Amino acid sequence: MDIATFENSFLNLPSPLEEIYGPLWQDQQIRLFLKRDDLIHQTVSGNKWRKLKEYIQIAQDNPKKGIISFGGAYSNHLYALAYVCHQLKIPSIGIVRGDELNESSNPYLKQIHQWGMKLHFLDRKAYQKKEVHSIDNMNDYWVIPEGGYSNFGISGIREIVLEIENKISSDYIISAVGTGTTVIGLAKYSSSNIVGILCLNNKIEIQNHLQDLSLDLPNLILKEDYVQGKYAKSNPALDAFCENFKAQHQIAIEPTYTGKMMLGVYDLLKKKYFPTGSTLICIHTGGVK
Ligand SMILES: Cc1ncc(COP(=O)(O)O)c(C=O)c1O
Known part of the structure; x- marks a missing residue:
């Protein structure tokens, strides 16, 4: 789509x-x-679609392995991104703050996981530095900064x-x-x-x-x-x-x-x-x- x-x-x-x-x-x-x-939209609610739209467009026009983004355990941003990627069949990875968490720690993470976003949990120090050792080459993916902050987000x-x-x-x-x-x-x-x-x-x-x-x-x-x-x-x-x-x-x-x-x-x-x-x-x- x-x-x-x-x-x-x-x-x-x-x-x-x-x-x-x-x-x-x-x-x-x-x-x-x-x-x-x-x-x-119930899930892609508020400013989320505005901030995501240009990234999704770029990811669709120039496909890479998928999209990676970051967020906390209750991130509205990851929740919306997971849903959009599910609907548009774009592979997605969410890097989540907190290595004590897992895919069923709360209903939002559960839902995100069910929509097919792969979740990686980082301790707070690694998260702050965005050190993701579990993914081989981040350049193979479109990486959306935490909360959708970027020139693309702003322009949306x-x-x-x-x-x-x-x-x-x-x-x-x-x-x-x-x-x-x-x-x-x-x-x-x-x-x-x-x-x-x-x-x-x-x-x-x-x-x-x-x-x-x-x-x-x-x-x-x-x-x-x-x-x-x-x-x-x-x-x-x-x-x-x-x-x-x-x-x-x-x-x-x-x-x-x-x-x-x-x-x-x-x-x-x-x-x-x-x-x-x-x-x-x-x-x-x-x-x-
Ligand atoms: C519901 C809601 N309102 C406002 C904001 C703040 O928006 P921004 O990060 O663009 O400052 C956010 C965070 O993205 C949010 O989830």
Whole structure:
């Protein structure tokens, strides 16, 4: 199956743009929209397809032995990649952080394995250095960096910008930040202000990425006040926020990425950060499993 057939048969693209309502922003004459990339597909949800698409295209056009990528035990990225490779019949290997794990350590790894992705488990030190001795020649494969971070990943984000611009003109586009691929792509291809809500303490890493890529993006604003401790660690207030948001808007968000983003947006709205009359687009990058 080629990419166009996969998109047409399986994916809900362009993803919907939905306005949500609440006095916190309506009192400031602010309009707030969610770009529902979480509705693109149950498994290839959120920003995953955007970041993977160009790699998959390259792997299909110039076949190697397959695709290799990296992730933690609950990686949304590996999960989506395994599914896409299964559908498109591309051999895939996942390098997983943690040599104490195996193919049945959790339901996600089990499912990934069932989709045919071969899993290699590395201890944390080797994983950090990406030292994979169990694979003879990595150059025989297309290697996608952890989380889809790369120029190809960044360039895939352009489609989100085009889909938004086709519908509405925005003052701010807001997204959760992990590797930074999504916000860098948004800032590169959009002339709106891009607000990235950091979900882990990696601002310096993102700034280094920008330097490495020789990208000067004055429209990219990174907010580091909403990390709330460690990556992927929730707390009762954040959990309650996610639950209340779902009850009010019938849209599920989760504490690792989109919950932190929306909490950040609500806080910025309370602080009157956005000028009166602004139009805000928050990217729902998925992650609700
Ligand atoms: C659900 C979700 N939202 C946001 C992000 C952050 O995206 P990025 O790594 O492009 O910064 C990720 C990580 O890929 C994610 O899984």
